[in-house]
Amino acid sequence: MLKDEICETVGSEIDFSVMADAVGYALRRAQLYVYQDFIETFAAEGIRPPDFAVLMVLSRNPGLKQSEVAEALGIQRANFVAIIDGLEGRKLAERRKSETDRRVQCLFITKAGLAYLDELKPIWKSHEDRVVARLGGPQARDQLVQLLGRLYD
Amino acid sequence: MLKDEICETVGSEIDFSVMADAVGYALRRAQLYVYQDFIETFAAEGIRPPDFAVLMVLSRNPGLKQSEVAEALGIQRANFVAIIDGLEGRKLAERRKSETDRRVQCLFITKAGLAYLDELKPIWKSHEDRVVARLGGPQARDQLVQLLGRLYD
């Protein structure tokens, strides 16, 4: 039977052109690779991408409202709570109730958090360098980041 | 106290440049947007991105081994089972045991699946058109897909 013969074809012969222009598909595959590399690079530190992003933002913006940081990073406030709980539990960041509005929590990176971030930065750079090398250099990186920005800005 | 004053700054003043060159971050944000748009576009159909991708691949490649399709799409075979279960339950695709190797399942899109796929294609195009418009045109899309391909090929 013809169809069962086709069944024995090897993977390299798959006509995959149907997905060639699907932006969403390419995004998923690329993101999977980059996130995987990030996780592996930071495995020993127990730092996940959101943790690193929060520490980076807080190091430059002390005292932001919790919901501001969450929104800036595209994370829902409900899911942001556990992230801050984790960083606070490790004494890398802390919440302080605002003096003027008792509802809001102001976020700060601690001294220990800043010192730790200085350790993380070279690790992050090794990850980023690997990604940029795969892309073909800093220029390709800039181009990619610029295109991606159009999708979510 | 100075730090509590800073706490009252508004989001538009956040120094977010720290994440400006992070490829992984930009990828996550962009993918979130595109997937969200896909889900909303196909909400009435109950079709998720992997379902669509599988139907597209099977329409061009009848009789592929289940594990071949899974690998081509970057999905682990264990997680691929439920996807095929769903498509088979809806009579859009079917498994047939290979005649020559009783271990392998050959995958086929059904006639109903092909007809359904023809209905889905214009819906998918409306989604893709929206994404491409946001990117700035087909040329930007090609550029983006090409860059993303370097990361996972």
Added chain:
DNA sequence: TATTGTTATACTCTATAACTATA
């Protein structure tokens, strides 16, 4: 009434290990 943070919850996606039936 509206907003901030929080809790609870559910669903999807991804990863790993172990089982089965075949080879």
Added chain:
DNA sequence: TATAGTTATAGAGTATAACAATA
């Protein structure tokens, strides 16, 4: 023994609704 498919399970990521405290 190795492989294809399957099952079970666990861990993240994301989304929504509802609540308490405060405005």
